[in-house]
Amino acid sequence: MGREEVLAWVESPLQLVGAAEWAAAHRVTIPVAGRLTPQISATADELLSRGAQFGELEPYLGIPWSLLARHRHWLVGDGFSGQFRLAASVLRPGRITFLDDGAHAVAYADTLLGRRPYARPNIAERGLTTIVAPFAAELVHRRAAARRAGMFTAFDLGADRLDALADHGFGIRRHDFSWTRRSAPASPELGRRVVLGSALPVDGRMLLLDYVRWVRDAAADGAVYLPHRRETAEQLDAVSTVPGLRIHQSGLPVELVLAGARGPLDVHTLPSSTTTTLPLVLEGTGATVHTGRARRSARTGAA
The missing domain is CATH 3.40.50 (Rossmann fold)
Structure with a gap:
């Protein structure tokens, strides 16, 4: 070839x-x-x-x-x-x-x-x-x-x-x-709990209020938040009000950010492709990927 x-x-x-x-x-x-x-x-x-x-x-x-x-x-x-x-x-x-x-x-x-x-x-x-x-x-x-x-x-x-x-x-x-x-350098020190941002509010599939509630629950006792690449400034501003949450802006896919993890992580995400990709990327580290539930929006009727 x-x-x-x-x-x-x-x-x-x-x-x-x-x-x-x-x-x-x-x-x-x-x-x-x-x-x-x-x-x-x-x-x-x-x-x-x-x-x-x-x-x-x-x-x-x-x-x-x-x-x-x-x-x-x-x-x-x-x-x-x-x-x-x-x-x-x-x-x-x-x-x-x-x-x-x-x-x-x-x-x-x-x-x-x-x-x-x-x-x-x-x-x-x-x-x-x-x-x-x-x-x-x-x-x-x-x-x-x-x-x-x-x-x-x-x-x-x-x-x-x-x-x-x-x-x-x-x-x-x-x-x-x-x-x-194989090619990943050691990940930055993110702590044990990581919350992945989602574009569901951007797409009108989840109310921002419900989304912030989910982030607050997922980030209990403190966590690092990795924004989704399509999050708006409004969404990030709302997320930044969650106590104990540290926003880590990398501009990279989470697969690259987390590939170099050397210890077990607790990763929290809403349903997305990451529920497939991250268990593969984090194989052998003892990490756990928790998939949350997108509350049904009364306004849009979509999950």
């Missing part, structure tokens, strides 16, 4: 970590096209300092058409992305590997199997995004039929999905963040 054939196209810090894991697993240096955001820039710098096998890093806005056209194998961070659907329909890459975009990995596997519509979960799609979806799906299935499409994931898709995906020609490879653990 020539290194010039592969391009990682990522839109979030977790997708970038997945690209680093893919490069390590395949022992190849890869160029990266990363969406131009402060979080991705900070994550890329940190991964490079840890020895990630990244070649050229190209920030972009929109679709990096010229980069995509020069590489026939795409490592795609977000298969639900409307930009991916459009670019794939036009440029028709020769091989596609889907990286994790949080817990959407399971929903995307079901999409590949035709068990659910080609649409991002809980989003009402419209316009060009929906028009190009059938063309992108047709391309992906053509590549799968030729054994040139698959997933590189930390998520357990289940035996039924794995068998069905194999029957459709998709190659699935699991990873457990082994490179992330």
